Amino acid sequence: MKKILVIEDNPMVIKSLEFKLTKDGNNVVIAHDGREAMKQLKENEFDLILTDLMLPFVTGNELISHIKKDTPNTPIIVLSTSTQEAIIMEAFNMGVDDFITKPFSPNELSLRVKRLLSKN
Amino acid sequence: MMNFNIYAFNFLWQDLPWVIKLIIIFISIFLISAVCFFIAILWIRIYKIYRNKKKREQQLLLIDFLNSFIFDEDFDKELEIQNFKKDHLKSSLEIKVTIKEILHFHENLKGESATELEYLFKRLGLIDFTLRDLNKGSWFTTARAINALSELSIEVPIHKIDPYLNESRNEVRQQSQLYFLKLSVSNPLQFLDKTVRPLTTWQQIYIENALKNFYKGEAPDFSQWLYHDLLSVVEFSIRMVARYNQFEHIDKILPFLEHENDIIKCEAIKSLTLLEYQELSPLISPNFNSRPRILKLEILDAIKAQGIYEDLQKIGEQILPTDWEFRIKYLNIEQGFAPDKKDQIYSQFIMEKKLGI
Numbered sequence: 001m002k003k004i005l006v007i008e009d010n011p012m013v014i015k016s017l018e019f020k021l022t023k024d025g026n027n028v029v030i031a032h033d034g035r036e037a038m039k040q041l042k043e044n045e046f047d048l049i050l051t052d053l054m055l056p057f058v059t060g061n062e063l064i065s066h067i068k069k070d071t072p073n074t075p076i077i078v079l080s081t082s083t084q085e086a087i088i089m090e091a092f093n094m095g096v097d098d099f100i101t102k103p104f105s106p107n108e109l110s111l112r113v114k115r116l117l118s119k120n
Numbered sequence: 121m122m123n124f125n126i127y128a129f130n131f132l133w134q135d136l137p138w139v140i141k142l143i144i145i146f147i148s149i150f151l152i153s154a155v156c157f158f159i160a161i162l163w164i165r166i167y168k169i170y171r172n173k174k175k176r177e178q179q180l181l182l183i184d185f186l187n188s189f190i191f192d193e194d195f196d197k198e199l200e201i202q203n204f205k206k207d208h209l210k211s212s213l214e215i216k217v218t219i220k221e222i223l224h225f226h227e228n229l230k231g232e233s234a235t236e237l238e239y240l241f242k243r244l245g246l247i248d249f250t251l252r253d254l255n256k257g258s259w260f261t262t263a264r265a266i267n268a269l270s271e272l273s274i275e276v277p278i279h280k281i282d283p284y285l286n287e288s289r290n291e292v293r294q295q296s297q298l299y300f301l302k303l304s305v306s307n308p309l310q311f312l313d314k315t316v317r318p319l320t321t322w323q324q325i326y327i328e329n330a331l332k333n334f335y336k337g338e339a340p341d342f343s344q345w346l347y348h349d350l351l352s353v354v355e356f357s358i359r360m361v362a363r364y365n366q367f368e369h370i371d372k373i374l375p376f377l378e379h380e381n382d383i384i385k386c387e388a389i390k391s392l393t394l395l396e397y398q399e400l401s402p403l404i405s406p407n408f409n410s411r412p413r414i415l416k417l418e419i420l421d422a423i424k425a426q427g428i429y430e431d432l433q434k435i436g437e438q439i440l441p442t443d444w445e446f447r448i449k450y451l452n453i454e455q456g457f458a459p460d461k462k463d464q465i466y467s468q469f470i471m472e473k474k475l476g477i
Contacts, residue, residue: 010228011183012183012221012224012225012228013228015183015184015187016187016190016191016225016228016229019187019188019191019192020191023191023192102228103226103227103228103229103230103234104228104229104230105229105230105231105232105233106190106191106229106231106233107231107232107233108231
């Protein structure tokens with residue numbers, strides 16, 4: 001069972017992601033903000049991280065650079081409402097593996113997660 | 121005992137001087153009002169707490185229900201819909217929360233999941249409730265109802281939404297415009313033909329945004345609204361011709377350079393600049409000095425964007441030496457045209473300023 005950290009502050013999105021990813025056979029851990037995510041990252045190891053960019057306390061970008069420094073091989077998928085090219089480019093330059101914009105298709109997201117998990 | 125008390129009270133009351141009686145009456149009124157006020161506040165608070173509790177319960181229930189409905193293959197959809205309708209859609213509050221949550225889910229999901237939510241909305245009978253809301257009278261209920269229909273792409277007879285295109289409230293007009301735009305297949309701006317109230321700036325922004333993000337068909341021919349009765353629609357159409365690179369309509373925009381309204385003239389200059397119309401400079405340069413300020417600024421911007429140095433110089437000759445705002449703007453643009461003369465232009469500007477020319 002793969003362990004996925006979902007960092008998101010929208011309760012509806014959290015529930016949907018948790019539901020879908022658990023149904024796909026993953027162990028899903030939720031962090032509601034950047035600080036909680038940092039704590040989880042310190043205590044656990046994850047096979048994949050799914051994060052929003054706009055987060056309370058610690059921003060998504062800070063979080064990504066932290067993850068890339070500590071565990072550079074952990075794949076990261078960004079799930080964000082932002083469609084601005086500059087923001088997407090910046091995320092990819094920081095080393096994220098995939099960028100999904102909201103509104104998102106849960107089936108598509110599930111496929112992308114599976115693809116990244118099988119790669120690693 | 122009671123009779124005695126009333127008798128004693130009457131006896132005492134009659135003996136009191138009128139000033140005391142008046143004070144007692146006022147104090148009594150004040151005390152009764154204060155008690156009533158306190159009870160009302162208490163009741164409102166309790167009702168609000170109860171309502172919020174019910175709302176939270178319904179929201180939690182819906183998150184599970186909607187997730188199961190969308191993602192769980194073992195979920196008996198038809199049976200669960202019937203059960204949900206029977207048990208959890210009894211009060212107006214429950215229905216409102218359900219609509220809100222479905223919309224919230226729909227906002228965040230797309231593809232098959234979004235289609236599932238649209239289907240669920242219909243099957244739960246929420247369209248009837250939304251249509252009832254349309255006629256309730258308060259503008260926000262109407263706007264919310266139209267918003268729900270357009271967000272979930274639910275088609276209702278045109279005559280139900282048509283009247284709101286010219287409502288007095290901007291918000292209602294905006295929602296009905298978005299409804300027609302999002303649900304149209306071929307001519308997304310057809311509603312402009314029926315519009316008799318001016319488009320606000322925000323409405324223009326929303327329409328443009330919806331055209332880009334929601335409308336999947338072929339871009340409409342914006343020139344068909346260039347002679348609309350409303351200037352705001354004309355302004356919007358001129359802008360859209362340029363935004364959608366409809367070069368074939370350049371000839372139709374040219375007459376607007378001589379329009380009586382300065383905003384329309386500005387929009388025409390802006391659009392022709394964006395469309396890179398090479399013959400623009402000779403048309404806008406003459407009589408520069410006699411033009412209003414907003415037009416002068418627009419003309420200088422147009423020359424800066426696509427004119428040549430000679431065009432700018434022709435305008436420079438017309439700017440009065442004392443007109444500092446336009447001299448400074450002119451010199452700034454000139455620096456861009458002649459970067460090799462940058463220092464010379466700057467020192468000339470400083471000298472002129474010193475001499476007060």
